[in-house]
Amino acid sequence: MTLITDVRLRRVLDSRGNPTVEADVLTQSGGFGRAAAPSGASTGEYEAIELPPSEAIAAARRHAVPRLIEEVHAGNQREVDGALRAADGTDNFSEIGANSAVAISMAAAKAGADVLGAPLYQHLGGAFRGENFPVPLGNVVGGGEHAKEATHIQEFLAAPVGAPSVSEAVFANAAVHARVSEILDERDTPAAKGDEGAWAPPISDAEAFEVVDEAVSDVEDELGFEVRFGLDMAAAELYDDDEDGYVYGDEVKSTDEQVDYVAEMVEEYDLVYVEDPLDEDDYEGFADLTERVGDQTLICGDDLFVTNVERLQDGIDAGAGNSILIKPNQIGTLSDAFDAVELAVRNGYDAVISHRSGETEDTTIAHLAVATDAAFIKTGTVQGERTAKLNELIRIADDAV
Ligand SMILES: O=C(O)[C@@H](CO)OP(=O)(O)O
Numbered sequence: 033m034t035l036i037t038d039v040r041l042r043r044v045l046d047s048r049g050n051p052t053v054e055a056d057v058l059t060q061s062g063g064f065g066r067a068a069a070p071s072g073a074s075t076g077e078y079e080a081i082e083l084p085p086s087e088a089i090a091a092a093r094r095h096a097v098p099r100l101i102e103e104v105h106a107g108n109q110r111e112v113d114g115a116l117r118a119a120d121g122t123d124n125f126s127e128i129g130a131n132s133a134v135a136i137s138m139a140a141a142k143a144g145a146d147v148l149g150a151p152l153y154q155h156l157g158g159a160f161r162g163e164n165f166p167v168p169l170g171n172v173v174g175g176g177e178h179a180k181e182a183t184h185i186q187e188f189l190a191a192p193v194g195a196p197s198v199s200e201a202v203f204a205n206a207a208v209h210a211r212v213s214e215i216l217d218e219r220d221t222p223a224a225k226g227d228e229g230a231w232a233p234p235i236s237d238a239e240a241f242e243v244v245d246e247a248v249s250d251v252e253d254e255l256g257f258e259v260r261f262g263l264d265m266a267a268a269e270l271y272d273d274d275e276d277g278y279v280y281g282d283e284v285k286s287t288d289e290q291v292d293y294v295a296e297m298v299e300e301y302d303l304v305y306v307e308d309p310l311d312e313d314d315y316e317g318f319a320d321l322t323e324r325v326g327d328q329t330l331i332c333g334d335d336l337f338v339t340n341v342e343r344l345q346d347g348i349d350a351g352a353g354n355s356i357l358i359k360p361n362q363i364g365t366l367s368d369a370f371d372a373v374e375l376a377v378r379n380g381y382d383a384v385i386s387h388r389s390g391e392t393e394d395t396t397i398a399h400l401a402v403a404t405d406a407a408f409i410k411t412g413t414v415q416g417e418r419t420a421k422l423n424e425l426i427r428i429a430d431d432a433v
Protein backbone atom coordinates (compact mmCIF):
# COMPACT_ATOMS: atom_id res chain seq x y z
CA MET A 33 0.00 0.00 0.00
CA THR A 34 2.80 2.41 0.73
CA LEU A 35 4.81 1.46 -2.36
CA ILE A 36 6.22 4.70 -3.74
CA THR A 37 4.80 5.51 -7.18
CA ASP A 38 6.21 8.99 -7.72
CA VAL A 39 8.76 11.42 -6.31
CA ARG A 40 8.59 15.04 -7.46
CA LEU A 41 11.24 17.61 -6.64
CA ARG A 42 11.17 21.36 -7.06
CA ARG A 43 12.85 24.57 -5.89
CA VAL A 44 10.86 26.65 -3.40
CA LEU A 45 11.67 29.74 -1.36
CA ASP A 46 13.14 29.59 2.12
CA SER A 47 12.78 32.26 4.80
CA ARG A 48 15.95 34.05 3.68
CA GLY A 49 14.65 34.23 0.13
CA ASN A 50 17.01 31.53 -1.08
CA PRO A 51 15.93 28.51 -3.07
CA THR A 52 15.63 25.17 -1.28
CA VAL A 53 14.51 21.64 -2.21
CA GLU A 54 10.91 20.53 -1.77
CA ALA A 55 9.89 16.90 -2.31
CA ASP A 56 6.51 15.27 -2.89
CA VAL A 57 6.21 11.51 -2.38
CA LEU A 58 3.15 9.63 -3.68
CA THR A 59 2.21 6.02 -2.95
CA GLN A 60 0.21 3.27 -4.64
CA SER A 61 -2.83 3.68 -2.43
CA GLY A 62 -2.95 7.45 -2.80
CA GLY A 63 -0.71 8.44 0.10
CA PHE A 64 0.92 11.85 -0.18
CA GLY A 65 3.75 13.55 1.70
CA ARG A 66 5.46 16.87 1.11
CA ALA A 67 8.54 18.26 2.87
CA ALA A 68 11.22 20.89 2.32
CA ALA A 69 14.86 21.06 3.37
CA PRO A 70 15.95 23.83 5.73
CA SER A 71 19.35 25.53 5.45
CA GLY A 72 21.95 26.73 7.97
CA ALA A 73 24.10 29.88 8.06
CA SER A 74 26.40 28.90 10.93
CA THR A 75 26.91 25.43 9.49
CA GLY A 76 29.26 22.97 11.13
CA GLU A 77 32.35 21.84 9.24
CA TYR A 78 31.31 18.18 9.58
CA GLU A 79 27.74 18.48 8.35
CA ALA A 80 26.43 16.52 5.38
CA ILE A 81 26.75 18.51 2.16
CA GLU A 82 24.07 20.89 0.96
CA LEU A 83 24.34 21.25 -2.83
CA PRO A 84 22.93 24.18 -4.79
CA PRO A 85 19.24 23.16 -5.04
CA SER A 86 19.20 22.81 -8.86
CA GLU A 87 22.19 20.48 -8.72
CA ALA A 88 20.77 18.53 -5.78
CA ILE A 89 17.47 18.08 -7.61
CA ALA A 90 19.12 16.99 -10.87
CA ALA A 91 21.38 14.51 -9.05
CA ALA A 92 18.52 13.09 -6.97
CA ARG A 93 16.38 12.67 -10.09
CA ARG A 94 19.21 10.79 -11.77
CA HIS A 95 20.38 8.60 -8.89
CA ALA A 96 17.76 8.39 -6.15
CA VAL A 97 14.32 8.60 -7.75
CA PRO A 98 14.77 5.47 -9.92
CA ARG A 99 15.70 3.50 -6.78
CA LEU A 100 12.56 4.66 -4.99
CA ILE A 101 9.73 4.44 -7.53
CA GLU A 102 8.07 1.00 -7.57
CA GLU A 103 10.96 -0.24 -5.42
CA VAL A 104 10.54 1.11 -1.90
CA HIS A 105 7.71 1.50 0.62
CA ALA A 106 7.16 4.93 2.12
CA GLY A 107 5.92 3.26 5.31
CA ASN A 108 9.29 1.61 5.81
CA GLN A 109 11.55 4.51 6.72
CA ARG A 110 14.72 2.41 6.97
CA GLU A 111 14.09 1.13 3.45
CA VAL A 112 13.58 4.66 2.10
CA ASP A 113 16.66 6.03 3.82
CA GLY A 114 18.75 2.98 2.89
CA ALA A 115 17.83 3.57 -0.77
CA LEU A 116 18.86 7.24 -0.46
CA ARG A 117 22.21 6.25 1.05
CA ALA A 118 22.78 3.60 -1.64
CA ALA A 119 21.85 6.05 -4.40
CA ASP A 120 24.28 8.62 -3.03
CA GLY A 121 27.18 6.29 -2.26
CA THR A 122 29.14 8.78 -0.10
CA ASP A 123 29.27 9.31 3.66
CA ASN A 124 28.11 12.90 3.51
CA PHE A 125 25.52 12.98 0.72
CA SER A 126 27.86 14.96 -1.52
CA GLU A 127 26.47 13.23 -4.62
CA ILE A 128 22.72 13.95 -4.35
CA GLY A 129 22.93 16.63 -1.63
CA ALA A 130 21.70 16.31 1.95
CA ASN A 131 19.04 18.85 0.98
CA SER A 132 17.50 16.46 -1.58
CA ALA A 133 17.97 13.50 0.74
CA VAL A 134 16.32 15.07 3.78
CA ALA A 135 13.40 16.47 1.78
CA ILE A 136 12.68 13.02 0.28
CA SER A 137 13.21 11.25 3.61
CA MET A 138 10.76 13.53 5.43
CA ALA A 139 8.23 13.54 2.56
CA ALA A 140 8.27 9.72 2.50
CA ALA A 141 7.59 9.62 6.25
CA LYS A 142 4.60 11.90 5.75
CA ALA A 143 3.32 9.76 2.86
CA GLY A 144 3.68 6.67 5.07
CA ALA A 145 1.72 8.36 7.84
CA ASP A 146 -0.90 9.49 5.35
CA VAL A 147 -1.56 5.93 4.16
CA LEU A 148 -1.87 4.76 7.75
CA GLY A 149 -4.17 7.66 8.56
CA ALA A 150 -1.98 8.48 11.56
CA PRO A 151 -0.38 11.76 12.56
CA LEU A 152 3.30 11.87 11.65
CA TYR A 153 4.46 11.87 15.29
CA GLN A 154 2.59 8.60 15.89
CA HIS A 155 3.88 6.96 12.73
CA LEU A 156 7.44 7.88 13.73
CA GLY A 157 7.16 7.43 17.48
CA GLY A 158 4.55 4.73 17.99
CA ALA A 159 1.17 4.58 19.67
CA PHE A 160 2.44 5.62 23.09
CA ARG A 161 4.08 8.84 21.98
CA GLY A 162 2.37 12.19 22.36
CA GLU A 163 2.00 12.34 26.13
CA ASN A 164 5.17 14.36 26.72
CA PHE A 165 5.96 17.61 25.03
CA PRO A 166 9.31 19.31 24.51
CA VAL A 167 10.05 22.66 26.13
CA PRO A 168 10.40 25.19 23.30
CA LEU A 169 13.65 27.17 23.35
CA GLY A 170 12.77 30.57 21.91
CA ASN A 171 15.39 32.77 20.30
CA VAL A 172 14.69 36.29 21.63
CA VAL A 173 18.01 38.14 21.14
CA GLY A 174 20.76 37.21 18.75
CA GLY A 175 23.56 38.12 16.43
CA GLY A 176 26.60 36.19 15.23
CA GLU A 177 26.08 34.80 11.75
CA HIS A 178 22.34 35.54 11.94
CA ALA A 179 22.53 39.35 12.15
CA LYS A 180 25.11 42.06 11.54
CA GLU A 181 26.12 44.63 14.20
CA ALA A 182 24.47 42.72 17.02
CA THR A 183 25.67 40.41 19.82
CA HIS A 184 28.67 38.12 19.40
CA ILE A 185 26.74 35.28 21.00
CA GLN A 186 24.45 33.90 18.30
CA GLU A 187 21.30 33.19 20.34
CA PHE A 188 19.77 34.05 23.72
CA LEU A 189 16.99 31.51 24.18
CA ALA A 190 14.00 31.81 26.49
CA ALA A 191 13.18 28.49 28.19
CA PRO A 192 9.78 28.27 29.93
CA VAL A 193 10.72 25.14 31.89
CA GLY A 194 7.83 25.42 34.35
CA ALA A 195 5.03 25.90 31.82
CA PRO A 196 2.07 23.63 32.55
CA SER A 197 1.40 23.01 28.84
CA VAL A 198 3.14 23.36 25.51
CA SER A 199 0.71 26.09 24.51
CA GLU A 200 1.51 28.14 27.61
CA ALA A 201 5.20 27.58 26.95
CA VAL A 202 4.89 28.86 23.37
CA PHE A 203 3.04 31.99 24.51
CA ALA A 204 5.54 32.55 27.33
CA ASN A 205 8.36 32.74 24.77
CA ALA A 206 6.35 35.19 22.69
CA ALA A 207 5.83 37.28 25.86
CA VAL A 208 9.59 37.30 26.54
CA HIS A 209 10.21 38.38 22.93
CA ALA A 210 7.71 41.25 23.37
CA ARG A 211 9.15 42.23 26.75
CA VAL A 212 12.68 42.36 25.31
CA SER A 213 11.42 44.85 22.74
CA GLU A 214 9.95 47.07 25.49
CA ILE A 215 13.15 46.95 27.54
CA LEU A 216 15.22 47.88 24.48
CA ASP A 217 12.81 50.76 23.85
CA GLU A 218 13.22 51.97 27.43
CA ARG A 219 16.98 51.97 26.81
CA ASP A 220 16.54 53.85 23.50
CA THR A 221 18.18 50.96 21.71
CA PRO A 222 16.96 50.35 18.18
CA ALA A 223 16.77 46.73 17.14
CA ALA A 224 16.44 45.04 13.81
CA LYS A 225 15.62 41.34 13.64
CA GLY A 226 17.93 38.48 12.77
CA ASP A 227 17.25 35.58 10.43
CA GLU A 228 15.19 33.69 13.00
CA GLY A 229 13.08 36.64 14.14
CA ALA A 230 15.06 37.36 17.31
CA TRP A 231 15.86 40.98 18.19
CA ALA A 232 19.31 41.91 16.92
CA PRO A 233 20.26 45.06 18.88
CA PRO A 234 23.68 46.73 18.62
CA ILE A 235 24.54 45.99 22.26
CA SER A 236 27.30 44.12 24.03
CA ASP A 237 26.84 40.52 25.11
CA ALA A 238 26.98 41.69 28.75
CA GLU A 239 24.05 44.05 28.15
CA ALA A 240 22.12 41.34 26.31
CA PHE A 241 22.46 39.07 29.36
CA GLU A 242 20.93 41.85 31.50
CA VAL A 243 18.10 42.56 29.06
CA VAL A 244 17.11 38.92 28.61
CA ASP A 245 17.41 38.22 32.34
CA GLU A 246 15.07 41.13 33.10
CA ALA A 247 12.57 40.09 30.40
CA VAL A 248 12.53 36.48 31.56
CA SER A 249 12.01 37.50 35.22
CA ASP A 250 9.18 39.88 34.30
CA VAL A 251 7.38 37.21 32.30
CA GLU A 252 7.95 34.64 35.02
CA ASP A 253 6.33 37.00 37.57
CA GLU A 254 3.46 37.74 35.24
CA LEU A 255 2.70 34.13 34.30
CA GLY A 256 3.51 32.48 37.61
CA PHE A 257 5.67 29.62 36.33
CA GLU A 258 9.40 29.18 35.96
CA VAL A 259 10.94 30.80 32.88
CA ARG A 260 14.71 30.68 32.48
CA PHE A 261 17.05 31.19 29.56
CA GLY A 262 19.95 29.64 27.72
CA LEU A 263 22.38 30.30 24.88
CA ASP A 264 23.59 29.08 21.55
CA MET A 265 27.10 30.52 21.51
CA ALA A 266 27.94 29.02 18.09
CA ALA A 267 31.53 29.26 19.30
CA ALA A 268 33.02 27.68 16.19
CA GLU A 269 32.16 30.99 14.52
CA LEU A 270 33.94 32.93 17.29
CA TYR A 271 37.02 30.73 17.32
CA ASP A 272 39.96 31.97 15.27
CA ASP A 273 42.90 29.65 14.66
CA ASP A 274 45.32 32.51 14.03
CA GLU A 275 44.35 34.20 17.29
CA ASP A 276 44.26 30.82 19.05
CA GLY A 277 41.13 31.91 20.86
CA TYR A 278 37.56 33.18 20.80
CA VAL A 279 37.20 36.63 19.28
CA TYR A 280 34.67 39.02 20.85
CA GLY A 281 35.34 42.24 18.96
CA ASP A 282 38.61 43.58 20.36
CA GLU A 283 38.84 40.94 23.05
CA VAL A 284 40.24 37.44 22.55
CA LYS A 285 39.58 34.69 25.11
CA SER A 286 41.82 31.62 25.38
CA THR A 287 40.09 28.26 25.69
CA ASP A 288 40.55 28.30 29.47
CA GLU A 289 39.12 31.81 29.65
CA GLN A 290 36.19 30.76 27.48
CA VAL A 291 35.43 27.81 29.80
CA ASP A 292 35.65 30.15 32.83
CA TYR A 293 33.43 32.73 31.16
CA VAL A 294 30.70 30.23 30.26
CA ALA A 295 30.83 28.62 33.71
CA GLU A 296 30.47 32.07 35.30
CA MET A 297 27.50 32.95 33.11
CA VAL A 298 25.84 29.63 33.97
CA GLU A 299 26.23 30.47 37.67
CA GLU A 300 25.29 34.12 37.44
CA TYR A 301 22.21 33.72 35.25
CA ASP A 302 21.19 30.21 36.21
CA LEU A 303 21.33 29.22 32.55
CA VAL A 304 19.35 26.12 31.73
CA TYR A 305 21.03 25.43 28.40
CA VAL A 306 24.32 26.24 26.63
CA GLU A 307 24.85 25.13 23.04
CA ASP A 308 28.23 25.08 21.32
CA PRO A 309 30.18 26.92 24.03
CA LEU A 310 33.45 25.81 22.42
CA ASP A 311 34.89 25.15 18.98
CA GLU A 312 33.57 22.24 16.91
CA ASP A 313 36.80 20.24 17.34
CA ASP A 314 37.27 20.86 21.04
CA TYR A 315 35.96 17.70 22.73
CA GLU A 316 38.35 18.38 25.61
CA GLY A 317 37.03 21.89 26.26
CA PHE A 318 33.46 20.57 26.15
CA ALA A 319 34.45 17.85 28.64
CA ASP A 320 36.06 20.43 31.00
CA LEU A 321 32.99 22.61 30.96
CA THR A 322 30.65 19.63 31.37
CA GLU A 323 32.69 18.53 34.38
CA ARG A 324 32.31 21.99 35.88
CA VAL A 325 28.67 22.86 35.28
CA GLY A 326 27.08 19.82 33.60
CA ASP A 327 25.10 19.02 36.74
CA GLN A 328 23.41 22.46 36.61
CA THR A 329 22.79 22.97 32.92
CA LEU A 330 22.63 21.25 29.56
CA ILE A 331 25.83 21.52 27.55
CA CYS A 332 24.66 20.80 24.02
CA GLY A 333 26.73 19.88 20.96
CA ASP A 334 25.49 21.20 17.62
CA ASP A 335 28.47 21.87 15.34
CA LEU A 336 30.39 19.46 17.59
CA PHE A 337 28.16 16.43 16.91
CA VAL A 338 26.32 17.42 13.69
CA THR A 339 23.64 14.75 14.41
CA ASN A 340 26.29 12.13 13.61
CA VAL A 341 26.47 8.94 15.71
CA GLU A 342 30.23 8.59 15.27
CA ARG A 343 30.95 12.11 16.47
CA LEU A 344 28.44 11.66 19.28
CA GLN A 345 30.13 8.41 20.34
CA ASP A 346 33.47 10.28 20.48
CA GLY A 347 31.77 12.87 22.69
CA ILE A 348 30.28 10.23 24.98
CA ASP A 349 33.70 8.59 25.33
CA ALA A 350 35.28 11.95 26.17
CA GLY A 351 32.51 13.11 28.55
CA ALA A 352 31.92 16.06 26.22
CA GLY A 353 28.50 17.64 26.78
CA ASN A 354 25.34 16.06 28.12
CA SER A 355 23.02 16.92 25.25
CA ILE A 356 22.90 16.81 21.44
CA LEU A 357 21.21 19.08 18.94
CA ILE A 358 19.33 17.10 16.28
CA LYS A 359 18.99 18.65 12.83
CA PRO A 360 17.90 16.11 10.21
CA ASN A 361 19.51 18.06 7.37
CA GLN A 362 22.91 17.92 9.09
CA ILE A 363 22.98 14.17 8.50
CA GLY A 364 20.54 13.71 5.60
CA THR A 365 17.85 11.23 6.71
CA LEU A 366 15.29 10.70 9.46
CA SER A 367 16.73 7.23 10.19
CA ASP A 368 20.13 8.77 10.90
CA ALA A 369 18.53 11.44 13.09
CA PHE A 370 16.63 8.77 15.06
CA ASP A 371 19.82 6.74 15.49
CA ALA A 372 21.52 9.82 16.96
CA VAL A 373 18.62 10.37 19.39
CA GLU A 374 18.69 6.73 20.44
CA LEU A 375 22.43 6.69 21.08
CA ALA A 376 22.12 9.94 23.02
CA VAL A 377 19.29 8.74 25.23
CA ARG A 378 20.98 5.40 25.96
CA ASN A 379 23.93 7.37 27.27
CA GLY A 380 22.02 9.87 29.36
CA TYR A 381 22.26 12.73 26.84
CA ASP A 382 19.16 14.86 26.23
CA ALA A 383 18.06 15.35 22.63
CA VAL A 384 17.11 18.82 21.44
CA ILE A 385 15.35 18.89 18.06
CA SER A 386 16.18 21.99 16.05
CA HIS A 387 15.23 24.18 13.13
CA ARG A 388 17.81 25.93 10.93
CA SER A 389 18.20 29.65 10.46
CA GLY A 390 16.86 29.24 6.91
CA GLU A 391 13.47 27.53 7.15
CA THR A 392 10.21 26.94 5.33
CA GLU A 393 6.68 26.34 6.61
CA ASP A 394 7.51 22.62 6.93
CA THR A 395 6.49 21.28 10.36
CA THR A 396 8.28 17.92 10.43
CA ILE A 397 10.52 18.81 13.38
CA ALA A 398 7.50 19.43 15.63
CA HIS A 399 6.43 15.82 15.01
CA LEU A 400 9.99 14.59 15.37
CA ALA A 401 10.30 16.21 18.78
CA VAL A 402 7.11 14.57 20.06
CA ALA A 403 7.93 11.23 18.39
CA THR A 404 11.34 11.06 20.07
CA ASP A 405 10.15 12.37 23.43
CA ALA A 406 12.79 15.10 23.18
CA ALA A 407 13.46 17.32 26.18
CA PHE A 408 13.56 20.53 24.13
CA ILE A 409 12.75 21.84 20.68
CA LYS A 410 14.55 24.89 19.34
CA THR A 411 12.44 26.56 16.71
CA GLY A 412 12.34 30.31 17.24
CA THR A 413 9.62 32.41 18.80
CA VAL A 414 7.80 34.47 16.18
CA GLN A 415 7.81 34.79 12.36
CA GLY A 416 5.81 32.50 10.09
CA GLU A 417 8.33 29.76 9.37
CA ARG A 418 8.93 29.45 13.17
CA THR A 419 5.29 29.75 14.26
CA ALA A 420 4.44 27.00 11.74
CA LYS A 421 6.28 24.52 14.01
CA LEU A 422 5.09 26.05 17.27
CA ASN A 423 1.46 26.07 16.17
CA GLU A 424 1.82 22.47 15.00
CA LEU A 425 3.01 21.52 18.51
CA ILE A 426 -0.10 23.18 19.94
CA ARG A 427 -2.25 21.21 17.47
CA ILE A 428 -0.52 17.94 18.35
CA ALA A 429 -1.21 18.58 22.03
CA ASP A 430 -4.82 19.30 21.12
CA ASP A 431 -5.08 16.10 19.05
CA ALA A 432 -5.93 18.24 16.06
CA VAL A 433 -3.48 17.07 13.39
O1 LIG B 1 23.30 27.19 15.08
C1 LIG B 1 22.13 26.78 15.12
O2 LIG B 1 21.76 26.08 16.03
C2 LIG B 1 21.18 27.08 13.98
C3 LIG B 1 19.75 27.24 14.34
O3 LIG B 1 19.50 28.20 15.33
O4 LIG B 1 21.66 28.06 13.14
P1 LIG B 1 22.07 27.65 11.62
O5 LIG B 1 20.90 26.98 11.03
O6 LIG B 1 22.46 28.93 10.97
O7 LIG B 1 23.24 26.69 11.74
Ligand SMILES: [Mg+2]
Nearest residue numbers: 264307308334
Ligand atom coordinates in the same frame (compact mmCIF):
# COMPACT_ATOMS: atom_id res chain seq x y z
MG1 LIG C 1 23.75 25.98 17.02
